Amino acid sequence: MTTLLETTVCNEKTVITNLDIFCNVLQRHRKYLCKFIEWELGICVDENNKCSDRISQEEIDKCAREFMKHFVICENCLQSDTNILTKVGKRQVKKSEIYFDCNICEHQTPVRHERLASLAFENIVPFIYQNKRGEWDVSV
Ligand SMILES: [Zn+2]
Secondary structure, X not given: OOOXXXXXXXXXXXXXXXXXXXXXXXXXXXXXXXXXXXXXXXXXXXXXOEEOOXXXXXXXXXXHHHHHHHHOOOOOOOOOOEEEEEOOOOOOOOHHHEEEEEOOOOOEEEOXXXXXXXXXXXXXXXXXXXXXXXXXXXXX
16 A cells, blocks of 8 residues: 655654645645544644654554545545535534535535544634625635
8 A cells, every 4th residue: 555644753753754745735734634643543743743652654544544534535536636615605504514525526525523523613613704795605
């Protein structure tokens, strides 16, 4: 299997060397992937992408694949060109209404991972605004 996240070891701690590039490619803010890794592995990831423990390459990559499955890959066409948003058109958005929108086939995949949905909800809802046409929209 291809390596997704590259790591190195510094003072017995794992550092993810391409985390920011990886997140840019996936069009997801790094905080989502860092949190996901923290939940999955029970560690902390600091702002320099250094883990609080030594983690194997396999474990880190497993996290990356799970993250993509839950939060990036379109369930319809299996492409990764998607954007996180909510169904717009109303002001009140529920946690169960966090989707990612496919830029290839336009399918909306619901975020079924409870904690990722909560995290996205907390980060998206403050950015809902009324656009010039008077419709409710999100600015993320
Ligand atoms: Zn798609």
